[in-house]
Amino acid sequence: MHLETPENKSALSEINGINQPDSISDAVAKQIQQFRRKQPSANELITRIIKGDKIALSRAITLIESTNIKHLEKANEVIQGCLPYANNSVRIGITGVPGVGKSTFIEAFGKHLTSLGKKVAVLAVDPSSSISHGSILGDKTRMEELVKDENAFIRPSASGDSLGGVARKTREAIILCEACGFDTIIIETVGVGQSETAVHSMVDFFLLLKIAGAGDELQGIKRGIMEMADTIVINKADGDNISKAKLAKTEFNRALHLFPAKKSGWIPKVTTCSAITKEGINDVWKIISDYFDLAKENQYFQNKRQEQNQFWMMETINEQLKTHFYNHPDIISLLEQNKKAVQNNEISPFAAAKILLENYYK
Amino acid sequence: MHLETPENKSALSEINGINQPDSISDAVAKQIQQFRRKQPSANELITRIIKGDKIALSRAITLIESTNIKHLEKANEVIQGCLPYANNSVRIGITGVPGVGKSTFIEAFGKHLTSLGKKVAVLAVDPSSSISHGSILGDKTRMEELVKDENAFIRPSASGDSLGGVARKTREAIILCEACGFDTIIIETVGVGQSETAVHSMVDFFLLLKIAGAGDELQGIKRGIMEMADTIVINKADGDNISKAKLAKTEFNRALHLFPAKKSGWIPKVTTCSAITKEGINDVWKIISDYFDLAKENQYFQNKRQEQNQFWMMETINEQLKTHFYNHPDIISLLEQNKKAVQNNEISPFAAAKILLENYYK
Incomplete structure (x- = not known):
C-alpha cells in the first residue's frame, strides 16, 4: 500500500515523475x-x-x-x-498577499539571520504552483543575495493537485533540512485560500506581512489569518510611507487586542520595517527571539510540536481513508448513481451513505 | 452495519437510549x-x-x-x-449569541407566520445540550404562545457527543416535519462554535439576530457568520433602544458591503424589530419572501438544496470512514503506540500513518 498513485507508466528511470x-x-x-x-x-x-x-x-x-x-x-x-x-530548529511561517514584498523581505530577513551565524532554509507552500509552476519562490532571481549565500537553502514549492499533498511534501522537506543542519526554517505561503492554515500547523511562529493602507485589513480578519499571527510586520516603511506605516501599526495593535489571548501566553506584536533600507529587520528577529524564549520556557513550544506531529498523522490517515473509498472500483459507479438519486430526492443523503458504506465494508 | 454504536447494553426495551x-x-x-x-x-x-x-x-x-x-x-x-x-417547505436558520432574544423573536415571528396560515416547525442544533440538557429551546415556557398553537411544532435540540451527530439528527427531523405538512421550518442555533456552519448547510435562508451595541460585531465577522447571513435583524428595537438600533442598522449595512457578492444574487438586508412590541416582525418576513422569490426564480434555491443533499451524503460517509477506522480493534492499541512514537520523534507522522493504514487495509 502506498500513499499516492504513481502517474508514471514506467518506473525504470528515476527521472520519471520528478520536476527538475x-x-x-x-x-x-x-x-x-x-x-x-x-x-x-x-x-x-x-x-x-x-x-x-x-x-x-x-x-x-x-x-x-x-x-x-x-x-x-x-x-x-x-x-x-x-x-x-531533525527537530533542532525554529520554524517560521511567513504569509502576506501578493504585493507586500514577501521575496524582498525574506531575502533581507534571511541575510540578517545568516549574518548572525544561522543556517537558513526557505521552503514554500503554494498549491497554485501546480498551475503556474511556482508563482512564489519560483523566480529565484528575486532572492539573488540569499541564493548565493553558503548558509542558505532555497527551494520552490512542490507542485501537486491538492493543498494536502503539497503541504505534506513541505512538511517532510522540513525534516530533511533540519537534519542537514539548517536551524532556521522559513515557510513562505501566499495570503490566499487555506494554505495559511496548513502552514500554521507546521511552524512554531507565524508572521503576517502587511503594507500600510492596502485596504485588506478586513479580509485578514475574515479569514482568521490575523488571529493566527504571532507578529504583524508592516513592510515598505520607507520614504513617504513611514508615517502611514506607523499609523497602520497603531491600528493593527488595536485590532489584535480584540482577539482572545493566545494559549502560548504570547501577546502578538506589531512592528514596521523596510526590506529595502533594512530598517527594522533586526527588530523582527528580536520579536521572534523573545517569543521563542517565552514559548520554550513555558513548554508551549515543545507541546505544540508534539500536537502538530499528531495532527499530521491523523490528517494523513483521514485523507487516505477518503482517497481509498472514493477510488474503490466498487464505489465509483455506485457513488454516481446515489448522487443522482439524492439530487432527485429519491433517497435521503443518509440512506445513500449507508448503502455506499455497506458495499464498501462487505 | 449501522451508523452509530449503541451505548445501551440491552435492546429489549424501546425506552433505552431515548431522552424523553x-x-x-x-x-x-x-x-x-x-x-x-x-x-x-x-x-x-x-x-x-x-x-x-x-x-x-x-x-x-x-x-x-x-x-x-x-x-x-x-x-x-x-x-x-x-x-x-418532504421538501415542500422553506427552511430558515436563525442564529444569535445568548442575550439577543432568540426565543422571544422566534415566538413572535412564528406567531406571525401561523397568522398568515403557515405551519411552522421549530427545531434546534445545539451540541452543548448534551451537557446542559438543552440550553436552547429546552425551556419551552419561553415560547408559551407558539407551543399552544395548533399550527406550530417545537422540538428541542437532539443531544449527542458530536456536532456531526446532533446536526444529522436535525437534518433528518426536517424531512419528517415537512412530510407532516409543515411548510416553514425554523432551525435555531446558538452563536458559538461551528454549529452555524452545520445549520447553514441545511437551510435555504440564514438569519443573524443581533442587538445594538453588544460589541460583538467583530466576533461575528471573525467567525464568518456575518458572511453567511442573508439578513441581519437587530432585535430589541424598542423604547430607548430605537435610535441605537437604527445606528446599528447603518453600520451593519456598511459592513455587509465589504463582503463579496453572494452566489444567489441576493443582496443581504439589515432590518430592525422588536419581538416585544411586534414592530418590524412583518418586515422580516417580507425580506425572507423577497429572497425566496428571487432564489426560486433564478434556480439558486433548487440547486442549493441538491448541493446540500450531496454535502450531507459525503459528510456522513467521511465521518463513518473515520469512526470505522478509529474504533477498529486492530487499530486502537496500534494507534496509541504510534501516537507516542510520533510524539517522541521516533517515527515521522507520515510513516506512522502508513503503518496504521497498512494494518487496517490488510
Missing part, C-alpha cells in the same frame, strides 16, 4: 548531474545530508516530490533515517 | 404514553405523519434521536417512507 529543480549555476548543475548518475542509495543520501551536503538535500527533496512509487519508498527511508537528526 | 421529551401538558403526555404502548410500526408512523399527526411526528423524531440500533433501523425506514412527501 532549476540549476543555480552551470558548475552546480554539473555536480548534480554527476551525483545523479551515481544513483545514490537511501543510506548514501542520509550520510551526505547529515554532513550538511546541500546537493544531497536537494536530491532527497526531489525524491519526496516525485509521484513515482519507487521514489516514494526511497524517500520514506531517507526521512526515517534523517529523523533522529 | 418534556411533556407539553399532562393530557398530551397521556396521549403519547398510550400511543407508545401500542408500539406502532414504521408504516403506521409514516401514515400518521403524512396525515399531519404531531404525536406520530414526535415519536418518529424520538426514534431518530435514539442511540439504540433497533430504533435506528426503524427510523431509517420512516425517513425513507416520508421522503416523497
